Amino acid sequence: MRDALLSVHDFSVTYDVDPPVEAVKHVTLELRRGEILGLAGESGCGKTTLAYGVQRLLKAPAVITSGSVVFHDASGEDVEVDRLDAEQMRRFRWDKVSMVFQGAMNALNPVAPIGAQLEDVFVVHRPQMSRAERREAVAELLEIVKVGRQRARSFPHELSGGMRQRVMIAMALALRPQLMVMDEPTTALDVLVQREILRQISQLRHEFGFTVVFITHDLPLLLEISDRIAIMREGEIVELDTAERIWTNPQDDYTKTLLSSFPRLTGERGVVVR
Numbered sequence: 568m569r570d571a572l573l574s575v576h577d578f579s580v581t582y583d584v585d586p587p588v589e590a591v592k593h594v595t596l597e598l599r600r601g602e603i604l605g606l607a608g609e610s611g612c613g614k615t616t617l618a619y620g621v622q623r624l625l626k627a628p629a630v631i632t633s634g635s636v637v638f639h640d641a642s643g644e645d646v647e648v649d650r651l652d653a654e655q656m657r658r659f660r661w662d663k664v665s666m667v668f669q670g671a672m673n674a675l676n677p678v679a680p681i682g683a684q685l686e687d688v689f690v691v692h693r694p695q696m697s698r699a700e701r702r703e704a705v706a707e708l709l710e711i712v713k714v715g716r717q718r719a720r721s722f723p724h725e726l727s728g729g730m731r732q733r734v735m736i737a738m739a740l741a742l743r744p745q746l747m748v749m750d751e752p753t754t755a756l757d758v759l760v761q762r763e764i765l766r767q768i769s770q771l772r773h774e775f776g777f778t779v780v781f782i783t784h785d786l787p788l789l790l791e792i793s794d795r796i797a798i799m800r801e802g803e804i805v806e807l808d809t810a811e812r813i814w815t816n817p818q819d820d821y822t823k824t825l826l827s828s829f830p831r832l833t834g835e836r837g838v839v840v841r
């Protein structure tokens with residue numbers, strides 16, 4: 568199996584407004600299997616556009632103006648993402664990649680128990696599963712994300728924000744994707760809950776072997792949880808290196824500025840065991 572999971576080459580996105588916004592400019596990067604890649608940079612630098620763009624999730628006025636994206640599937644097959652038709656793309660998004668959005672926990676249906684909502688993922692995407700199998704899979708998922716199987720009948724409003732976000736992570740894990748893109752997934756949560764969830768994601772990716780792209784402007788957080796960090800500025804990746812080297816020996820002036828803008832709260836990295 569190849570070490571690389573996703574190869575992005577010369578990828579550019581422009582928002583075709585007046586004047587046009589070149590949101591992502593000639594980005595080339597390779598995601599490695601099993602890593603947590605942090606994507607950092609100020610608001611508006613293009614993080615979300617890049618992450619959505621490589622999955623072809625952008626709508627007009629966004630236009631992909633250059634580049635290619637190849638997904639190196641665990642089966643050994645190379646999937647050229649830009650060549651997939653609509654139906655292949657839909658399946659690709661669910662089976663290979665999953666997303667956890669900012670405030671995702673508010674996307675749960677308020678009038679349906681969380682177990683039923685998780686089950687729906689299997690109803691739609693694994694129609695061959697029996698009801699009993701689905702129920703068991705849901706119970707397992709709720710255990711994995713430490714919500715507990717006994718909560719399957721709970722409604723979203725009966726759960727805390729942290730619990731609801733765990734349910735969303737369970738949903739993202741349901742089909743065992745190879746890549747999980749998390750866009751500010753825990754910013755709405757208090758710091759302790761956030762750390763706890765991140766610790767768990769880090770453990771889960773070892774267990775399940777998925778890759779994580781974690782997007783945030785919270786660089787100290789990324790330093791704790793990421794294997795590598797890409798620093799984005801004005802649509803470009805100005806530096807990409809291990810979290811260790813970004814922390815101890817940043818090369819780019821902008822990275823240095825970003826680092827110096829955060830107070831050293833603990834003086835040390837590694838609150839999250841990687």
Ligand SMILES: Nc1ncnc2c1ncn2[C@@H]1O[C@H](COP(=O)(O)OP(=O)(O)OP(=O)(O)O)[C@@H](O)[C@H]1O
Pocket residue numbers: 582584588590608609610611612613614615616617627628629784
């Ligand atoms: N629909 C749109 N139309 C026009 N410009 C857009 C649109 N969406 C984003 N942009 C612009 O593209 C640039 C990149 O935005 P993007 O949301 O990708 O940045 P970001 O780094 O993810 O920011 P944030 O951290 O605030 O989410 C910004 O200048 C933004 O104003």
